[in-house]
Amino acid sequence: MNKVKRIQSTVLIVLLLLLSGCGGQEQSTAKKMELPSAGLAKLVINHKNGSVKITGRSDSDKIEVDASVKASGISMDNLELKLEAQQDTASLDARFKGQFLSMGEGSVDLEIKVPKQLNLEITSHRDGKIQISDVSSNGTIDNINGDIEVSKLSGTLKIKNQDGGINVQDIGSDVKIDNNNGHIVVNRIGGSAEIHVGDGSLDIDHVEKDATITQTGSGEVKMGEIKGKIFQNL
Structure with missing residues:
Protein backbone atom coordinates (compact mmCIF):
# COMPACT_ATOMS: atom_id res chain seq x y z
CA MET A 1 0.00 0.00 0.00
CA ASN A 2 2.84 2.39 0.83
CA LYS A 3 4.44 1.56 -2.50
CA VAL A 4 1.23 2.48 -4.31
CA LYS A 5 1.05 5.78 -2.43
CA ARG A 6 4.66 6.55 -3.30
CA ILE A 7 3.95 5.91 -6.98
CA GLN A 8 0.87 8.11 -6.87
CA SER A 9 2.82 10.89 -5.15
CA THR A 10 5.61 10.66 -7.73
CA VAL A 11 3.15 10.87 -10.61
CA LEU A 12 1.46 13.89 -9.01
CA ILE A 13 4.77 15.68 -8.54
CA VAL A 14 5.76 15.03 -12.17
CA LEU A 15 2.43 16.35 -13.38
CA LEU A 16 2.73 19.49 -11.26
CA LEU A 17 6.24 20.11 -12.55
CA LEU A 18 5.14 19.69 -16.13
CA LEU A 19 2.18 21.99 -15.66
CA SER A 20 4.23 24.63 -13.89
CA GLY A 21 6.71 24.51 -16.72
CA GLY A 128 -12.37 34.75 -33.10
CA LYS A 129 -14.19 37.31 -35.20
CA ILE A 130 -14.41 36.96 -38.98
CA GLN A 131 -14.81 39.96 -41.30
CA ILE A 132 -15.03 39.83 -45.10
CA SER A 133 -15.69 42.82 -47.37
CA ASP A 134 -15.39 44.03 -50.96
CA VAL A 135 -14.94 40.75 -52.83
CA SER A 136 -16.38 39.83 -56.24
CA SER A 137 -16.54 36.10 -55.59
CA ASN A 138 -18.11 33.32 -53.52
CA GLY A 139 -17.56 32.81 -49.80
CA THR A 140 -17.86 29.77 -47.52
CA ILE A 141 -17.37 29.94 -43.73
CA ASP A 142 -17.33 27.11 -41.17
CA ASN A 143 -16.91 28.57 -37.69
CA ILE A 144 -17.18 27.72 -33.99
CA ASN A 145 -17.51 30.58 -31.50
CA GLY A 146 -17.14 34.04 -32.95
CA ASP A 147 -19.03 36.85 -34.65
CA ILE A 148 -19.17 36.98 -38.44
CA GLU A 149 -19.54 40.10 -40.61
CA VAL A 150 -19.75 39.90 -44.40
CA SER A 151 -20.48 42.88 -46.65
CA LYS A 152 -20.21 43.72 -50.34
CA LEU A 153 -19.71 40.19 -51.61
CA SER A 154 -21.06 39.74 -55.14
CA GLY A 155 -21.21 35.93 -55.29
CA THR A 156 -22.93 33.29 -53.17
CA LEU A 157 -22.37 33.06 -49.42
CA LYS A 158 -22.59 29.96 -47.20
CA ILE A 159 -22.12 30.13 -43.43
CA LYS A 160 -22.19 27.38 -40.81
CA ASN A 161 -21.72 28.77 -37.31
CA GLN A 162 -22.04 27.37 -33.79
CA ASP A 163 -21.98 30.37 -31.44
CA GLY A 164 -21.88 34.02 -32.38
CA GLY A 165 -23.72 36.80 -34.12
CA ILE A 166 -23.91 37.04 -37.92
CA ASN A 167 -24.28 40.28 -39.88
CA VAL A 168 -24.60 39.86 -43.65
CA GLN A 169 -25.27 42.82 -45.96
CA ASP A 170 -25.02 43.68 -49.65
CA ILE A 171 -24.62 40.15 -51.03
CA GLY A 172 -25.05 39.85 -54.79
CA SER A 173 -26.35 36.28 -55.01
CA ASP A 174 -27.80 33.51 -52.82
CA VAL A 175 -27.20 33.30 -49.06
CA LYS A 176 -27.37 30.15 -46.95
CA ILE A 177 -26.87 30.39 -43.17
CA ASP A 178 -27.01 27.67 -40.52
CA ASN A 179 -26.51 29.25 -37.09
CA ASN A 180 -26.85 27.40 -33.80
CA ASN A 181 -26.79 30.29 -31.33
CA GLY A 182 -26.73 34.05 -31.87
CA HIS A 183 -28.46 37.01 -33.48
CA ILE A 184 -28.58 37.09 -37.31
CA VAL A 185 -28.95 40.18 -39.49
CA VAL A 186 -29.52 39.65 -43.24
CA ASN A 187 -30.04 42.72 -45.44
CA ARG A 188 -29.90 43.59 -49.13
CA ILE A 189 -29.56 40.17 -50.72
CA GLY A 190 -29.49 39.93 -54.52
CA GLY A 191 -30.58 36.29 -54.66
CA SER A 192 -32.47 33.94 -52.36
CA ALA A 193 -31.96 33.46 -48.62
CA GLU A 194 -32.07 30.17 -46.74
CA ILE A 195 -31.68 30.71 -42.99
CA HIS A 196 -31.72 28.22 -40.13
CA VAL A 197 -32.06 29.92 -36.75
CA GLY A 198 -31.22 27.88 -33.65
CA ASP A 199 -31.24 29.51 -30.21
CA GLY A 200 -31.18 33.07 -31.47
CA SER A 201 -33.07 35.72 -33.40
CA LEU A 202 -33.26 36.94 -36.99
CA ASP A 203 -33.77 40.29 -38.75
CA ILE A 204 -34.14 39.85 -42.51
CA ASP A 205 -34.93 42.56 -45.06
CA HIS A 206 -34.59 43.47 -48.75
CA VAL A 207 -34.29 40.00 -50.30
CA GLU A 208 -34.72 39.94 -54.10
CA LYS A 209 -35.86 36.30 -54.39
CA ASP A 210 -37.33 33.60 -52.12
CA ALA A 211 -36.66 33.31 -48.39
CA THR A 212 -36.70 30.00 -46.53
CA ILE A 213 -36.59 30.29 -42.73
CA THR A 214 -36.48 27.44 -40.21
CA GLN A 215 -36.12 27.77 -36.47
CA THR A 216 -35.49 25.27 -33.67
CA GLY A 217 -35.15 27.78 -30.81
CA SER A 218 -37.39 30.47 -29.38
CA GLY A 219 -35.88 33.75 -30.59
CA GLU A 220 -37.75 36.49 -32.43
CA VAL A 221 -37.89 36.56 -36.25
CA LYS A 222 -38.49 39.93 -37.95
CA MET A 223 -39.11 40.04 -41.71
CA GLY A 224 -39.06 43.11 -43.92
CA GLU A 225 -39.26 43.19 -47.72
CA ILE A 226 -39.05 39.76 -49.39
CA LYS A 227 -39.75 40.01 -53.13
CA GLY A 228 -40.03 36.26 -53.70
CA LYS A 229 -41.98 33.60 -51.84
CA ILE A 230 -41.61 33.05 -48.11
CA PHE A 231 -41.28 29.53 -46.70
CA GLN A 232 -41.39 29.33 -42.91
CA ASN A 233 -41.07 26.51 -40.39
CA LEU A 234 -40.97 28.18 -36.97
Whole structure:
Protein backbone atom coordinates (compact mmCIF):
# COMPACT_ATOMS: atom_id res chain seq x y z
CA MET A 1 0.00 0.00 0.00
CA ASN A 2 2.84 2.39 0.83
CA LYS A 3 4.44 1.56 -2.50
CA VAL A 4 1.23 2.48 -4.31
CA LYS A 5 1.05 5.78 -2.43
CA ARG A 6 4.66 6.55 -3.30
CA ILE A 7 3.95 5.91 -6.98
CA GLN A 8 0.87 8.11 -6.87
CA SER A 9 2.82 10.89 -5.15
CA THR A 10 5.61 10.66 -7.73
CA VAL A 11 3.15 10.87 -10.61
CA LEU A 12 1.46 13.89 -9.01
CA ILE A 13 4.77 15.68 -8.54
CA VAL A 14 5.76 15.03 -12.17
CA LEU A 15 2.43 16.35 -13.38
CA LEU A 16 2.73 19.49 -11.26
CA LEU A 17 6.24 20.11 -12.55
CA LEU A 18 5.14 19.69 -16.13
CA LEU A 19 2.18 21.99 -15.66
CA SER A 20 4.23 24.63 -13.89
CA GLY A 21 6.71 24.51 -16.72
CA CYS A 22 3.96 25.45 -19.15
CA GLY A 23 3.64 28.89 -17.63
CA GLY A 24 5.74 31.81 -18.63
CA GLN A 25 5.63 35.28 -20.04
CA GLU A 26 3.60 36.17 -23.09
CA GLN A 27 5.49 36.21 -26.35
CA SER A 28 4.42 38.05 -29.47
CA THR A 29 5.63 38.43 -33.01
CA ALA A 30 4.43 39.76 -36.37
CA LYS A 31 4.89 38.04 -39.69
CA LYS A 32 4.13 38.93 -43.30
CA MET A 33 3.53 36.54 -46.19
CA GLU A 34 2.80 37.04 -49.89
CA LEU A 35 1.75 34.76 -52.73
CA PRO A 36 1.19 35.65 -56.42
CA SER A 37 -2.42 35.02 -57.41
CA ALA A 38 -1.88 34.26 -61.11
CA GLY A 39 -3.70 31.03 -61.98
CA LEU A 40 -5.44 30.82 -58.60
CA ALA A 41 -9.22 30.49 -58.21
CA LYS A 42 -9.63 30.01 -54.46
CA LEU A 43 -8.06 30.73 -51.08
CA VAL A 44 -8.68 28.14 -48.34
CA ILE A 45 -7.97 29.23 -44.76
CA ASN A 46 -7.46 26.77 -41.89
CA HIS A 47 -7.26 28.88 -38.76
CA LYS A 48 -7.89 28.52 -35.03
CA ASN A 49 -7.83 31.04 -32.17
CA GLY A 50 -7.78 34.57 -33.49
CA SER A 51 -9.55 37.05 -35.72
CA VAL A 52 -9.66 37.03 -39.52
CA LYS A 53 -10.16 40.17 -41.59
CA ILE A 54 -10.29 39.77 -45.37
CA THR A 55 -10.51 42.70 -47.78
CA GLY A 56 -10.75 42.48 -51.56
CA ARG A 57 -8.63 44.72 -53.75
CA SER A 58 -9.08 45.44 -57.45
CA ASP A 59 -5.51 46.69 -57.90
CA SER A 60 -3.76 43.62 -56.50
CA ASP A 61 -2.31 40.53 -58.19
CA LYS A 62 -1.21 38.79 -54.99
CA ILE A 63 -2.42 37.53 -51.63
CA GLU A 64 -0.97 39.52 -48.73
CA VAL A 65 -1.11 38.30 -45.13
CA ASP A 66 -0.22 40.20 -41.96
CA ALA A 67 -0.19 37.87 -38.96
CA SER A 68 -0.07 39.04 -35.36
CA VAL A 69 0.94 36.11 -33.15
CA LYS A 70 0.69 35.79 -29.37
CA ALA A 71 1.67 32.86 -27.17
CA SER A 72 1.36 32.41 -23.42
CA GLY A 73 2.52 29.19 -21.80
CA ILE A 74 3.00 27.53 -25.17
CA SER A 75 6.11 27.44 -27.33
CA MET A 76 6.32 29.50 -30.51
CA ASP A 77 7.83 26.36 -32.04
CA ASN A 78 4.28 24.98 -32.10
CA LEU A 79 3.14 27.71 -34.46
CA GLU A 80 2.12 26.53 -37.92
CA LEU A 81 1.96 29.49 -40.26
CA LYS A 82 2.29 28.99 -43.99
CA LEU A 83 0.87 30.25 -47.29
CA GLU A 84 1.30 28.06 -50.34
CA ALA A 85 -0.36 27.15 -53.64
CA GLN A 86 -1.22 23.84 -55.25
CA GLN A 87 -2.77 23.88 -58.72
CA ASP A 88 -5.52 26.55 -58.64
CA THR A 89 -5.92 26.70 -54.84
CA ALA A 90 -3.99 28.75 -52.29
CA SER A 91 -3.87 27.40 -48.72
CA LEU A 92 -3.26 29.45 -45.60
CA ASP A 93 -2.63 27.58 -42.32
CA ALA A 94 -2.43 29.65 -39.14
CA ARG A 95 -2.67 27.80 -35.83
CA PHE A 96 -0.78 26.40 -32.89
CA LYS A 97 -0.33 22.66 -32.89
CA GLY A 98 -1.24 20.82 -29.68
CA GLN A 99 1.25 20.61 -26.82
CA PHE A 100 1.13 17.73 -24.35
CA LEU A 101 -0.15 18.85 -20.93
CA SER A 102 0.00 22.49 -21.99
CA MET A 103 -2.08 24.94 -19.95
CA GLY A 104 -1.12 27.83 -22.23
CA GLU A 105 -2.68 29.23 -25.34
CA GLY A 106 -1.68 30.80 -28.61
CA SER A 107 -3.56 33.03 -31.01
CA VAL A 108 -3.02 34.35 -34.52
CA ASP A 109 -4.86 37.45 -35.76
CA LEU A 110 -4.89 37.69 -39.56
CA GLU A 111 -5.33 40.66 -41.86
CA ILE A 112 -5.58 39.42 -45.43
CA LYS A 113 -5.78 41.37 -48.68
CA VAL A 114 -6.83 39.42 -51.76
CA PRO A 115 -7.68 40.10 -55.41
CA LYS A 116 -11.44 40.71 -55.55
CA GLN A 117 -12.19 37.74 -57.83
CA LEU A 118 -10.64 35.08 -55.57
CA ASN A 119 -13.15 32.67 -54.02
CA LEU A 120 -12.84 32.34 -50.24
CA GLU A 121 -13.26 29.30 -48.00
CA ILE A 122 -12.66 29.45 -44.23
CA THR A 123 -12.60 25.97 -42.72
CA SER A 124 -12.38 24.77 -39.13
CA HIS A 125 -12.14 28.27 -37.68
CA ARG A 126 -12.83 28.77 -34.00
CA ASP A 127 -12.60 31.44 -31.30
CA GLY A 128 -12.37 34.75 -33.10
CA LYS A 129 -14.19 37.31 -35.20
CA ILE A 130 -14.41 36.96 -38.98
CA GLN A 131 -14.81 39.96 -41.30
CA ILE A 132 -15.03 39.83 -45.10
CA SER A 133 -15.69 42.82 -47.37
CA ASP A 134 -15.39 44.03 -50.96
CA VAL A 135 -14.94 40.75 -52.83
CA SER A 136 -16.38 39.83 -56.24
CA SER A 137 -16.54 36.10 -55.59
CA ASN A 138 -18.11 33.32 -53.52
CA GLY A 139 -17.56 32.81 -49.80
CA THR A 140 -17.86 29.77 -47.52
CA ILE A 141 -17.37 29.94 -43.73
CA ASP A 142 -17.33 27.11 -41.17
CA ASN A 143 -16.91 28.57 -37.69
CA ILE A 144 -17.18 27.72 -33.99
CA ASN A 145 -17.51 30.58 -31.50
CA GLY A 146 -17.14 34.04 -32.95
CA ASP A 147 -19.03 36.85 -34.65
CA ILE A 148 -19.17 36.98 -38.44
CA GLU A 149 -19.54 40.10 -40.61
CA VAL A 150 -19.75 39.90 -44.40
CA SER A 151 -20.48 42.88 -46.65
CA LYS A 152 -20.21 43.72 -50.34
CA LEU A 153 -19.71 40.19 -51.61
CA SER A 154 -21.06 39.74 -55.14
CA GLY A 155 -21.21 35.93 -55.29
CA THR A 156 -22.93 33.29 -53.17
CA LEU A 157 -22.37 33.06 -49.42
CA LYS A 158 -22.59 29.96 -47.20
CA ILE A 159 -22.12 30.13 -43.43
CA LYS A 160 -22.19 27.38 -40.81
CA ASN A 161 -21.72 28.77 -37.31
CA GLN A 162 -22.04 27.37 -33.79
CA ASP A 163 -21.98 30.37 -31.44
CA GLY A 164 -21.88 34.02 -32.38
CA GLY A 165 -23.72 36.80 -34.12
CA ILE A 166 -23.91 37.04 -37.92
CA ASN A 167 -24.28 40.28 -39.88
CA VAL A 168 -24.60 39.86 -43.65
CA GLN A 169 -25.27 42.82 -45.96
CA ASP A 170 -25.02 43.68 -49.65
CA ILE A 171 -24.62 40.15 -51.03
CA GLY A 172 -25.05 39.85 -54.79
CA SER A 173 -26.35 36.28 -55.01
CA ASP A 174 -27.80 33.51 -52.82
CA VAL A 175 -27.20 33.30 -49.06
CA LYS A 176 -27.37 30.15 -46.95
CA ILE A 177 -26.87 30.39 -43.17
CA ASP A 178 -27.01 27.67 -40.52
CA ASN A 179 -26.51 29.25 -37.09
CA ASN A 180 -26.85 27.40 -33.80
CA ASN A 181 -26.79 30.29 -31.33
CA GLY A 182 -26.73 34.05 -31.87
CA HIS A 183 -28.46 37.01 -33.48
CA ILE A 184 -28.58 37.09 -37.31
CA VAL A 185 -28.95 40.18 -39.49
CA VAL A 186 -29.52 39.65 -43.24
CA ASN A 187 -30.04 42.72 -45.44
CA ARG A 188 -29.90 43.59 -49.13
CA ILE A 189 -29.56 40.17 -50.72
CA GLY A 190 -29.49 39.93 -54.52
CA GLY A 191 -30.58 36.29 -54.66
CA SER A 192 -32.47 33.94 -52.36
CA ALA A 193 -31.96 33.46 -48.62
CA GLU A 194 -32.07 30.17 -46.74
CA ILE A 195 -31.68 30.71 -42.99
CA HIS A 196 -31.72 28.22 -40.13
CA VAL A 197 -32.06 29.92 -36.75
CA GLY A 198 -31.22 27.88 -33.65
CA ASP A 199 -31.24 29.51 -30.21
CA GLY A 200 -31.18 33.07 -31.47
CA SER A 201 -33.07 35.72 -33.40
CA LEU A 202 -33.26 36.94 -36.99
CA ASP A 203 -33.77 40.29 -38.75
CA ILE A 204 -34.14 39.85 -42.51
CA ASP A 205 -34.93 42.56 -45.06
CA HIS A 206 -34.59 43.47 -48.75
CA VAL A 207 -34.29 40.00 -50.30
CA GLU A 208 -34.72 39.94 -54.10
CA LYS A 209 -35.86 36.30 -54.39
CA ASP A 210 -37.33 33.60 -52.12
CA ALA A 211 -36.66 33.31 -48.39
CA THR A 212 -36.70 30.00 -46.53
CA ILE A 213 -36.59 30.29 -42.73
CA THR A 214 -36.48 27.44 -40.21
CA GLN A 215 -36.12 27.77 -36.47
CA THR A 216 -35.49 25.27 -33.67
CA GLY A 217 -35.15 27.78 -30.81
CA SER A 218 -37.39 30.47 -29.38
CA GLY A 219 -35.88 33.75 -30.59
CA GLU A 220 -37.75 36.49 -32.43
CA VAL A 221 -37.89 36.56 -36.25
CA LYS A 222 -38.49 39.93 -37.95
CA MET A 223 -39.11 40.04 -41.71
CA GLY A 224 -39.06 43.11 -43.92
CA GLU A 225 -39.26 43.19 -47.72
CA ILE A 226 -39.05 39.76 -49.39
CA LYS A 227 -39.75 40.01 -53.13
CA GLY A 228 -40.03 36.26 -53.70
CA LYS A 229 -41.98 33.60 -51.84
CA ILE A 230 -41.61 33.05 -48.11
CA PHE A 231 -41.28 29.53 -46.70
CA GLN A 232 -41.39 29.33 -42.91
CA ASN A 233 -41.07 26.51 -40.39
CA LEU A 234 -40.97 28.18 -36.97
